[in-house]
Amino acid sequence: MENIEGQEGEAWTTIIRPQHPWYQFELGELWKYRDLIQLFVRRDMIAQYKQTILGPLWFILQPLFTTLVFTVIFGKIAKIPTDGLPQFLFYLAGTICWGYFAECLNQTSQTFLANAGIFGKVYFPRLTVPISKVISYIFKFIIQFAMFVVFLVYYYWQGAPVHPNLGVLALPLIVIQMAFLGIGCGLIVSSLTTKYRDLVLVVGFGVQLWMFATPVVYPLSQIPEKYRIFFALNPMTSVVEGFRTAFLGSGSLSAPYYLLGVLITLVICFVGIVLFNRIEKTFVDTI
Amino acid sequence: MATALQIENLAKEYRLGSIGHGALYMDLKSWWCRLRGKEDPNTPLYTGVRGNGGARTFWALKGVSLSAEQGKVLGIIGRNGAGKSTLLKIISRITAPTIGEVKIKGRVASLLEVGTGFHPELTGAENVFLNGAILGMTKAEVKSKFDEIVDFSGVGRFIGTPVKRYSSGMYVRLAFAVGAHLEPEILLVDEVLAVGDAGFQKKCLGKMDEVSREGRTVLFVSHNLDAVSTLCDRVIWLDEGQIFLDGPAQEVAPAYLDAMLKQGTADRAPARLQGKMFYFKKILPVDAQGEFLPQVKSGGPLTLKLDYVCRPEVKSENIWMTVVFGNNRVSQAFSCPFEFAAADKAGLREEGSFTLTLPFLPLVPGVYEVRCAVFINGLKVDRFPTLLRVEENVNLQESDASQVPHHKPLGQDNLFLVDYRWSLDQDRQG
Numbered sequence: 001m002e003n004i005e006g007q008e009g010e011a012w013t014t015i016i017r018p019q020h021p022w023y024q025f026e027l028g029e030l031w032k033y034r035d036l037i038q039l040f041v042r043r044d045m046i047a048q049y050k051q052t053i054l055g056p057l058w059f060i061l062q063p064l065f066t067t068l069v070f071t072v073i074f075g076k077i078a079k080i081p082t083d084g085l086p087q088f089l090f091y092l093a094g095t096i097c098w099g100y101f102a103e104c105l106n107q108t109s110q111t112f113l114a115n116a117g118i119f120g121k122v123y124f125p126r127l128t129v130p131i132s133k134v135i136s137y138i139f140k141f142i143i144q145f146a147m148f149v150v151f152l153v154y155y156y157w158q159g160a161p162v163h164p165n166l167g168v169l170a171l172p173l174i175v176i177q178m179a180f181l182g183i184g185c186g187l188i189v190s191s192l193t194t195k196y197r198d199l200v201l202v203v204g205f206g207v208q209l210w211m212f213a214t215p216v217v218y219p220l221s222q223i224p225e226k227y228r229i230f231f232a233l234n235p236m237t238s239v240v241e242g243f244r245t246a247f248l249g250s251g252s253l254s255a256p257y258y259l260l261g262v263l264i265t266l267v268i269c270f271v272g273i274v275l276f277n278r279i280e281k282t283f284v285d286t287i
Numbered sequence: 288m289a290t291a292l293q294i295e296n297l298a299k300e301y302r303l304g305s306i307g308h309g310a311l312y313m314d315l316k317s318w319w320c321r322l323r324g325k326e327d328p329n330t331p332l333y334t335g336v337r338g339n340g341g342a343r344t345f346w347a348l349k350g351v352s353l354s355a356e357q358g359k360v361l362g363i364i365g366r367n368g369a370g371k372s373t374l375l376k377i378i379s380r381i382t383a384p385t386i387g388e389v390k391i392k393g394r395v396a397s398l399l400e401v402g403t404g405f406h407p408e409l410t411g412a413e414n415v416f417l418n419g420a421i422l423g424m425t426k427a428e429v430k431s432k433f434d435e436i437v438d439f440s441g442v443g444r445f446i447g448t449p450v451k452r453y454s455s456g457m458y459v460r461l462a463f464a465v466g467a468h469l470e471p472e473i474l475l476v477d478e479v480l481a482v483g484d485a486g487f488q489k490k491c492l493g494k495m496d497e498v499s500r501e502g503r504t505v506l507f508v509s510h511n512l513d514a515v516s517t518l519c520d521r522v523i524w525l526d527e528g529q530i531f532l533d534g535p536a537q538e539v540a541p542a543y544l545d546a547m548l549k550q551g552t553a554d555r556a557p558a559r560l561q562g563k564m565f566y567f568k569k570i571l572p573v574d575a576q577g578e579f580l581p582q583v584k585s586g587g588p589l590t591l592k593l594d595y596v597c598r599p600e601v602k603s604e605n606i607w608m609t610v611v612f613g614n615n616r617v618s619q620a621f622s623c624p625f626e627f628a629a630a631d632k633a634g635l636r637e638e639g640s641f642t643l644t645l646p647f648l649p650l651v652p653g654v655y656e657v658r659c660a661v662f663i664n665g666l667k668v669d670r671f672p673t674l675l676r677v678e679e680n681v682n683l684q685e686s687d688a689s690q691v692p693h694h695k696p697l698g699q700d701n702l703f704l705v706d707y708r709w710s711l712d713q714d715r716q717g
Contacts, residue, residue: 016388017383033420039420040417124421
């Protein structure tokens with residue numbers, strides 16, 4: 001015990017202060033809690049499909065049925081062109097990308113409200129919760145993507161005009177962009193919902209409307225060139241178009257627009273984390 | 288001795304009333320009305336503050352500085368709202384302070400928040416790992432203590448069963464086992480949160496003693512003065528967010544008790560009571576002349592005078608109040624509820640008093656907590672705990688046995704004076 005006295009002053013492991021500077025993300029602490037993130041991911045995966053008959057099969061059924069409905073309504077009835085691609089593949093590509101993003105956004109936007117009880121009792125880096133959500137949905141996306149590949153191979157073998165190309169190597173980047181965008185938007189919403197509960201209601205239909213502002217059920221080529229800049233401001237446009245360009249060989253977004261999408265994604269993600277860090281310190285008092 | 292925790296000039300400000308209205312359109316409406324110089328339509332009623340949305344503040348802690356030595360049990364006492372729980376919340380990093388700094392050496396854990404984050408669908412083992420990680424342990428740490436945790440919990444072969452199938456006892460034992468094996472350098476115990484289960488409380492207190500003997504620091508918040516005096520090396524008395532007294536348990540605990548017994552004589556008027564529909568200003572035991580009585584006699588009459596402040600609006604509401612008597616052995620020994628009839632409500636003034644009379648106080652000598660609460664439309668709008676010292680009733684014991692034969696307390700183990708008599712069946716004997 002005696003030797004501790006000598007080094008007093010430097011031995012503090014934690015210092016609690018009113019506010020941290022906005023640029024201090026405490027990523028080191030997040031790293032210390034990496035086991036927690038892993039366990040949260042496991043919990044989410046187990047809890048989601050426990051006591052369901054079909055279990056993880058739902059991962060596949062959800063996008064499959066959505067795509068079938070889109071194919072019938074937008075493809076067969078509304079006859080929206082799909083750049084000459086098989087309609088089913090075209091809609092499936094859009095659906096699984098949009099599905100992952102929407103789920104990230106929906107789940108992370110509930111971070112504070114859904115975890116108010118536990119956050120009010122124990123301290124751990126709050127960012128572990130949204131991060132684990134995004135990671136657990138990646139597994140779901142991978143399964144859906146595998147299904148997409150199966151259909152892609154089938155259509156290719158049937159001689160459909162699909163052209164997978166080297167762009168497929170960018171898939172990890174596309175997934176990361178979706179995750180960043182989903183978590184960024186989700187964090188902004190969850191931070192604001194601690195004060196404004198209205199936003200909870202907005203998110204539900206807002207995400208749906210956003211989907212129609214993104215080329216999911218129609219190709220960007222249908223949009224006149226002069227309006228494309230507005231679509232490019234929506235980072236999900238670059239995600240969906242990028243995915244289709246890589247795997248199906250059809251897309252109409254030019255390189256600068258891709259960069260714009262990535263840039264906006266990074267800004268949203270950054271703003272989300274800064275807001276979240278500000279709110280997490282005192283949200284217990286306002287909720 | 289090394290310092291485990293150092294707090295410097297800590298203060299925490301809470302906002303009262305409403306800052307935002309919880310809905311964006313209402314905030315916009317308020318803003319729009321202020322812009323045009325009109326009255327804010329969303330100003331809460333009764334605040335008396337107009338124009339700024341009723342944002343008033345209240346300091347739960349103001350300038351608290353203290354340091355805790357390693358391996359000591361530090362007790363924190365104080366009335367409701369003195370800032371005890373706020374202090375623990377800041378130390379455990381659940382909320383941030385407004386001003387000041389807390390420096391900590393090592394891991395902080397709160398003993399009574401057991402079972403936080405338990406997921407019903409996961410098995411016992413999975414929950415041990417998840418809960419351990421939430422409390423700040425790594426997977427490797429949990430793994431090395433896993434067998435010990437399972438042994439301690441006594442859950443045994445059910446460890447692979449989802450916890451939703453556990454009995455509530457198994458659930459709590461498993462949760463407590465994880466918390467008990469966390470081995471934090473600083474342990475926070477908020478006794479106020481531990482309701483009911485006396486056995487569980489005893490286990491917690493036992494664990495605290497053990498933890499401090501292992502050279503770790505304990506911060507113990509409690510209303511239970513007996514526990515504080517026996518367990519704590521040092522006691523800090525918080526009052527209205529400030530340290531009122533800091534010293535050895537033998538000095539602070541009796542001083543606190545004395546103050547609490549006298550407390551009723553002073554008016555209660557903190558700013559945060561303003562705007563309440565109804566609150567108690569003062570609660571005193573009084574004698575026949577209406578004078579303050581510092582102690583009452585066991586088995587004798589008790590008259591409590593409750594001074595209140597209320598708003599005229601309450602007359603149209605549904606009001607009831609209650610006075611609960613208890614101590615640290617039995618939290619609710621008995622209570623005296625009162626429901627306001629129309630005539631009673633008509634008699635309410637802006638400030639007035641009620642009298643509660645018990646012709647025969649059925650409690651043995653000791654210190655009791657008297658908790659007064661008032662409910663309006665089912666919601667508790669104010670509660671006011673006060674202490675009551677009940678002393679030996681000499682008259683009762685010395686009086687003729689034929690006059691008061693069955694009102695004798697039977698030693699310290701009992702709580703109540705009861706009316707009873709035995710009789711022998713004469714016929715059979717004959």
